[in-house]
Ligand SMILES: Nc1ncnc2c1ncn2[C@@H]1O[C@H](COP(=O)(O)OP(=O)(O)O)[C@@H](O)[C@H]1O
């Protein structure tokens with residue numbers, strides 16, 4: 001029986017998980033993706049180094065999520081080659097916790113190790129949710145739920161952590177705390193991170209490298225040299241910000257060019 | 258003294274005092290109806306032959322219990338519903354899962370079930386009697402048919418409505434198809450299944466009433482039909498009361514099942530109280 005092949009593809013064709021070269025955590029060559037006549041990614045090349053924190057900016061509908069989903073193995077890569085590590089984890093904009101499993105069970109789900117529960121609890125401690133291990137997900141606040149989703153990703157010791165606008169639905173204060181937490185977790189665990197965001201400040205605050213996706217290609221590839229920990233308004237921050245906004249076709253006053 | 262300090266214990270005692278108050282309120286309307294009924298019969302507004310007094314109904318109910326007529330008939334009715342629901346429900350679950358989880362299943366099963374469900378199953382009674390006689394089988398088959406379709410339809414659509422975002426998340430966590438079905442899709446379908454179960458219970462009682470009134474030598478429906486032959490309207494009322502109580506009891510049972518199976522729902526967490 002072809003159970004659920006339409007809704008839950010196990011592994012999208014064209015995406016090779018497994019051994020990547022020492023040099024790159026992600027290697028994409030000539031990736032083209034079309035939805036009908038809408039060509040979203042056009043012959044795109046991308047390389048991410050191990051442990052590198054990369055932010056991916058782009059206008060709404062520019063194909064950021066499509067690229068991230070391809071790397072996650074959720075979407076086919078019909079044209080081009082995509083090489084990613086087997087150990088990957090994804091955090092989406094919504095926490096996507098299973099409401100009928102307690103928080104620790106959500107984190108332990110799919111972990112094929114003996115002490116899965118202990119590991120899950122440790123990961124939850126690490127994101128500050130040690131006191132909500134047995135809570136039902138729907139009783140968590142938005143920030144707590146997103147931290148649980150982060151714990152669920154980190155407990156898998158990913159070589160590649162894919163974040164698709166994970167803070168977009170949070171209030172401003174919670175977002176700031178979450179950004180600091182992601183920076184700290186990245187430094188502690190050193191996965192390669194691809195953070196999809198539409199928030200230029202967030203990208204400058206967190207990333208080693210910032211990419212701008214436009215017309216299906218990487219239109220801009222900037223290395224961020226600012227020292228960490230970074231603060232808004234530090235020297236160099238605004239210049240970088242202006243450059244990125246320009247690349248996104250937005251002037252500082254917010255009007256589109 | 259601060260407001261919050263006095264307010265906290267007050268809500269505690271209020272909650273405990275609330276239970277009988279709510280029960281009294283719930284009994285208000287039925288009580289008024291019985292009082293009105295009593296008043297009307299006492300003053301002779303009704304024909305005593307066709308409309309019994311509340312006292313007469315109460316008395317005959319008591320007599321049915323002490324003479325031992327109630328229990329065996331109640332038991333056989335319950336048994337018919339339980340067996341019919343068990344057969345119809347299981348078949349409904351199996352068919353719904355087979356056709357909602359696989360294309361092959363859907364193509365081979367769904368169209369047939371959709372056609373069959375448009376047929377009012379009670380219209381099959383004459384055939385049932387010809388095929389199965391007048392024993393237990395036709396009654397149980399009728400109840401099974403009545404409960405099969407609500408379960409099938411609700412479970413099928415609940416499985417199909419499982420959130421694709423959660424299914425996708427499960428696949429990023431490395432869950433296999435079978436694991437995804439058990440951890441994501443089936444739990445997601447439980448609320449819809451319970452809606453189907455509720456409807457199936459309703460359909461079962463209706464099927465039972467009809468089956469027992471057409472031909473039976475035992476059961477609550479038999480008591481009622483027998484009472485009609487002897488113009489015992491008080492016993493007919495007793496039968497109606499039993500049906501109402503059974504409906505109420507099964508509804509409470511489904512509610513309890515809901516509280517257990519859907520313990521993760523915020524509304525249920527809140528109702529349980531900390
Ligand atoms: N499953 C799909 N079917 C059809 N079109 C899609 C699908 N997924 C994305 N698209 C289209 O691809 C484009 C890029 O989408 P997306 O990658 O989600 O953009 P972003 O994340 O940058 O906002 C959009 O025009 C969107 O409508």
Ligand SMILES: [Mg+2]
Nearest residue numbers: 064065066164
């Ligand atoms: Mg997106």
